Amino acid sequence: MKKLLNRxxxxxxxxxTFLFLYLPLFFMLVFSFNNxxxxxxxxxxxxxxxEALTRDTxxxxxFWLSVQVATAAGVASAVLATFAAFVLVxxxxxxxxxxxxxxxxxxxxxxxxxxxxxxxLLMVGVQNALGWPQRGMLTIVLGHMxxxxxxxxxxxxxxxxxxxxxIEEAAMxxxxxxxxxxxxxxxxxxxxxxxxxxxxxxxxxxxxxxIAEFLSGPGVNTLPQVIFGYARRGINPTIYAAATLLIASVxxxxxxxxxxxxxxxRKREREIAAATRAELLALQAQ
Amino acid sequence: xxxxxxxxxxxxxxxxVPAVWLVLFFMLPFLILLYISFVDMGNDISPFKPIWDxxxxxxxxxxxxxxxxxxxxxxxxxxxxIYIEAYVRSIWYALCTAVLCLVIxxxxxxxxxxxxxxxxxxxxxxxxxxxxxxxxxxVYAWKGILxxxxxxxxxxxxxxxxxxxxxxxxxxxxxxxxxxxxxxxFMVLPLYANLVKMDIRLLEAAYDLGASPFKAFWLVTVPLxxxxxxxxxxxxxxxxxxxxVIPSLLGGPENIMIGRVVWDEMFTSNNWPRASALAVVMIxxxxxxxxxxxxxxxxxxxxxx
Numbered sequence: 075m076k077k078l079l080n081r082x083x084x085x086x087x088x089x090x091t092f093l094f095l096y097l098p099l100f101f102m103l104v105f106s107f108n109n110x111x112x113x114x115x116x117x118x119x120x121x122x123x124x125e126a127l128t129r130d131t132x133x134x135x136x137f138w139l140s141v142q143v144a145t146a147a148g149v150a151s152a153v154l155a156t157f158a159a160f161v162l163v164x165x166x167x168x169x170x171x172x173x174x175x176x177x178x179x180x181x182x183x184x185x186x187x188x189x190x191x192x193x194x195l196l197m198v199g200v201q202n203a204l205g206w207p208q209r210g211m212l213t214i215v216l217g218h219m220x221x222x223x224x225x226x227x228x229x230x231x232x233x234x235x236x237x238x239x240x241i242e243e244a245a246m247x248x249x250x251x252x253x254x255x256x257x258x259x260x261x262x263x264x265x266x267x268x269x270x271x272x273x274x275x276x277x278x279x280x281x282x283x284x285i286a287e288f289l290s291g292p293g294v295n296t297l298p299q300v301i302f303g304y305a306r307r308g309i310n311p312t313i314y315a316a317a318t319l320l321i322a323s324v325x326x327x328x329x330x331x332x333x334x335x336x337x338x339x340r341k342r343e344r345e346i347a348a349a350t351r352a353e354l355l356a357l358q359a360q
Numbered sequence: 361x362x363x364x365x366x367x368x369x370x371x372x373x374x375x376x377v378p379a380v381w382l383v384l385f386f387m388l389p390f391l392i393l394l395y396i397s398f399v400d401m402g403n404d405i406s407p408f409k410p411i412w413d414x415x416x417x418x419x420x421x422x423x424x425x426x427x428x429x430x431x432x433x434x435x436x437x438x439x440x441x442i443y444i445e446a447y448v449r450s451i452w453y454a455l456c457t458a459v460l461c462l463v464i465x466x467x468x469x470x471x472x473x474x475x476x477x478x479x480x481x482x483x484x485x486x487x488x489x490x491x492x493x494x495x496x497x498x499v500y501a502w503k504g505i506l507x508x509x510x511x512x513x514x515x516x517x518x519x520x521x522x523x524x525x526x527x528x529x530x531x532x533x534x535x536x537x538x539x540x541x542x543x544x545x546f547m548v549l550p551l552y553a554n555l556v557k558m559d560i561r562l563l564e565a566a567y568d569l570g571a572s573p574f575k576a577f578w579l580v581t582v583p584l585x586x587x588x589x590x591x592x593x594x595x596x597x598x599x600x601x602x603x604x605v606i607p608s609l610l611g612g613p614e615n616i617m618i619g620r621v622v623w624d625e626m627f628t629s630n631n632w633p634r635a636s637a638l639a640v641v642m643i644x645x646x647x648x649x650x651x652x653x654x655x656x657x658x659x660x661x662x663x664x665x
Contacts, residue, residue, distance in 0.1 A: 084467075084470075084471035084474070084475075085471075087467045087468060087471055088468065088471050088472065088475075088483070091464060091468045091544075092486060094464075094541065094544075095486075095487070095490050095541075095544065096490065097505070098490075098498045098501030098502055098505065098541070099490060099493065099498065099501070101501050101504060101505055101511065102497065102501045102504075105504065115514065154377070154378055154381060157374060157377050157378040158378040158382075160374060161374060161375050161378060161379075165371070165374075165375060168375060170379070174375075174378075174379055174382070177379075177382040177383075177386050177387060178378070178382065180386065181386065183598050183599075183646060183650060184643070184646075185599070185601065185602020185603075185604075185619060185642060185643075185646070186602065186604065187602050187604050187619040187622050187623065187639065187642075188393070188602065188622075188639045188642060188643060191393065191622060191626060191635060191636070191639050192389035192390050192392065192393040192639070193385070193389050194626075195389060195392045195393055195396060195632070195636070196385070196388060196389040196392055199392060216385060219385070220385055220386060223378075223381075252370055253370070277492055280494070281494050281495055281496065283496055283604075283605055284604050284605065284619075298494070298496050301494075301496055301497065301500065302496060302605065302608075302609075305496070305499075305500045305503065305609050306608065306609065309503060309504050309507065313497070313500060314501075314504075316497075317493075317494070317497040317500070317501070320493060320494055320497065321493045321497075324489075324492050324493045325489065325493075328485075328488075328489060328492055332485065
């Protein structure tokens with residue numbers, strides 16, 4: 075009885091919840107190909123909303139701005155996250171360590187409204203004092219870096235903790251300078267996590283409305299801001315077309331990344347297995 | 361054996377880069393926020409002016425902004441302001457969302473953790489995939505599903521369950537559906553991580569001792585997953601308190617949450633000091649459950665050791 079319940083109830087619960095998770099995605103996919111504005115009835119297949127999308131300059135401009143912002147914020151976040159993770163994992167003791175780790179992690183729990191507001195106050199203050207920077211792309215990137223760095227640090231940190239320090243020490247023993255050790259040994263070892271941090275920061279930036287709304291100037295709108303503006307007004311199938319393209323590209327990136335990770339892991343396992351075998355053979359030969 | 365110890369300047373550089381960045385862009389803005397929450401609003405167009413050339417001296421703190429949050433303007437009632445209402449509402453919706461996520465997410469994580477080991481990565485990937493696609497768009501899609509002319513209403517009409525479209529959008533229900541939907545993965549991931557590590561032999565022991573499946577679940581599995589439940593609950597509750605986008609798109613005009621209030625004070629009323637004070641109180645609201653959380657996880661970690 076229990077097994078039966080577990081088997082069918084479990085599968086049903088999984089199925090229904092996955093249905094819930096994928097329902098909006100499926101809905102947008104279907105209705106992006108609808109040939110009328112009608113929301114609830116699929117009246118026929120058409121690509122008109124995709125065509126409308128390419129002609130919508132607000133969306134196209136927002137998209138390019140978002141790509142630039144997310145790329146810049148992603149790269150900068152990944153670099154800073156690597157620094158911060160390295161400090162947290164390798165420097166166990168230094169003055170202000172508690173404060174440091176607090177500052178790294180706080181953006182994870184801070185409401186985005188608060189982050190946006192406080193950064194806006196800073197930007198306005200600096201601008202009043204120095205006449206620079208104008209609110210725009212740069213200020214949005216700075217805001218997104220805060221989020222990207224916090225999430226990225228968690229990712230890089232866990233990889234660094236797993237890493238075997240003996241290989242770094244071996245490199246040191248062989249006479250490598252500290253920064254050589256970092257770029258030739260440490261970085262290749264944690265590259266997968268740094269890339270994951272970059273992807274995470276990119277996605278966070280590409281997805282963020284709140285911080286961008288606080289920090290963008292007039293006429294500077296990222297894609298989420300444009301979509302948010304449309305979404306408040308009503309339903310527009312052009313957005314479904316944009317969503318479908320985004321979902322398709324994200325799926326592609328995520329699948330490519332996980333295939334790459336799986337291949338890397340398998341490669342490493344094979345190398346370890348080969349090394350172990352060689353060692354065993356050497357032992358047998360003795 | 362050589363240790364990877366950088367020379368002092370090198371070490372200073374490695375710590376300094378992220379530290380300086382965080383001080384400039386996290387600590388400093390927060391201090392400015394705190395500072396502005398203690399000054400008067402300018403009667404100028406620029407809400408900033410009176411702060412910098414204050415004649416009474418820079419450190420004269422004004423408590424009016426905080427006072428006005430807690431005390432209604434005619435002085436009649438303490439804790440009876442629209443701000444307090446918005447705080448209470450935000451906490452209430454965040455609690456409801458966290459409970460809904462737990463109710464849906466616990467069995468979900470449980471069954472993923474108990475599925476065949478080679479299936480688990482794929483199932484987890486399927487949980488993560490919607491999480492990686494724009495949450496704004498997914499919330500937007502719910503608008504199309506729940507609208508009066510939306511898919512759900514049309515389906516119910518076609519099935520003859522209702523005779524005219526139900527008002528689903530812009531209600532508490534639509535907002536909670538949206539929040540539960542978006543935050544479900546935040547509940548599932550820590551719960552899964554916890555449940556997948558559980559020692560199955562403990563359950564077998566409970567059965568051997570004559571416990572019914574329900575009793576075994578309630579007395580063994582649930583207590584063992586306490587850390588996962590608390591982690592998931594916090595991961596949903598905390599961001600939900602400050603949520604801005606989902607209430608704006610799916611919530612009604614009468615259930616305004618605190619994130620929106622801060623926004624309106626800032627950009628509509630142009631009252632920067634009060635917006636700052638509201639934000640500072642909001643941080644306070646989040647620090648309390650966090651402190652409780654660390655208290656609990658601290659204990660849990662000690663027990664495990």
